[in-house]
Amino acid sequence: MMISCNEAADICTKKQYKEASLFQTMKLRLHILICKSCAQFSVKNSKLTSLCEQAHMKVLNEVEKESMKKALKEKL
Amino acid sequence: MPAHQLHPEKWVDQYADYLFNFAIARVSDTEIAKDLVQETFFAGLKSANNYKGDAAERTWLIAILKRKIIDHYRKINSKKGKAEVRINYSSNSDVEGDWLQEQVADPFAKSGDKSLENEELSLALQECIAKLPKKQALVFKMKTIQGMATEDICNELKINPSNLWVLVHRARTALMTCLNQNWF
Structure with missing residues (x-):
């Protein structure tokens, strides 16, 4: 049941994308109880997730970028 | 120079x-x-x-x-038609109760503030993402902003899942440090 900090960090990041299993989440919870720095990291990680959601960021996809690059190159 | x-x-x-x-x-x-x-x-x-x-x-x-x-x-x-000049309390003047009273801004609505703050946040994030190594930035964007499935990203970039998670993890750690002063 005991996991290393590295593993905890890995699970924590997966959890941000809802891709950690229930068992993994339990292991993480247990680890956070005894490890202060991982607890801190976990809080920060969740905060980053909520910031990303809040920002409503948009990105151009690769295809759009490629066509932009091409158009730019022609004028270069 | x-x-x-x-x-x-x-x-x-x-x-x-x-x-x-x-x-x-x-x-x-x-x-x-x-x-x-x-x-x-x-x-x-x-x-x-x-x-x-x-x-x-x-x-x-x-x-x-x-x-x-x-x-x-x-x-x-x-x-737009230049000749037509209309002055109304509101653009949908057919609606009943075309009174100024109803057009007053809601003092409790903070949407303006919020959207301004969100824009700043978005630009700050974008700035930090631009500082990441290229591959990390790419994977982070695909995963977080475009919300792509792990499998699809792996197929597209020809990397394995554990590789992907390492990249995402590094990107997130770097972003936390980058955003630290203003947003945490």
């Missing part, structure tokens, strides 16, 4: 997303925003000789984009 130089071949990778978000916040249409970014790059290329190197590349491009946005609004305004 000037403090800054232009590298047009890197513009799309470095600034396209940043400029895109800046434009979207102002024209609220992705297609128009995309066109504006493209026009900005063209205009930048055209007037590259006038670049003195005082401002950073991005600041300079943003300045051009601002002009483009103003031009865009001028254009759509001139298309």
Whole structure:
């Protein structure tokens, strides 16, 4: 049941994308109880997730970028 | 030698997303925003000789984009019927109760503040993402912003899942440090 900090960090990041299993989440919870720095990291990680959601960021996809690059190159 | 130089071949990778978000916040249409970014790059290329190197590349491009946005609004305004001048309390004057009282801003609504803050946040994030190594930035964007499935990203980039998670993890850690002063 005991996991290393590295593993905890890995699970924590997966959890941000809802891709950690229930068992993994339990292991993480247990680890956070005894490890202060991982607890801190976990809080920060969740905060980053909520910031990303809040920002409503948009990105151009690769295809759009490629066509932009091409158009730019022609004028270069 | 000037403090800054232009590298047009890197513009799309470095600034396209940043400029895109800046434009979207102002024209609220992705297609128009995309066109504006493209026009900005063209205009930048055209007037590259006038670049003195005082401002950073991005600041300079943003300045051009601002002009483009103003031009865009001028254009759509001139298309509208000029002869017709209507003054109303509200644009939908058929609605009952066309009173000023109902048009007063809700003092409890903070939507303006909020959207301004969100835009700042979005640009700050975009700035930090631009500082990441290229591969990390790419994976982070695909995963977080485009919300792609792990499997799809792995297939597209030809990496294995554990590789992907390492990249995502590093990107997130770097972003936390980058955003630290202002947003945590």
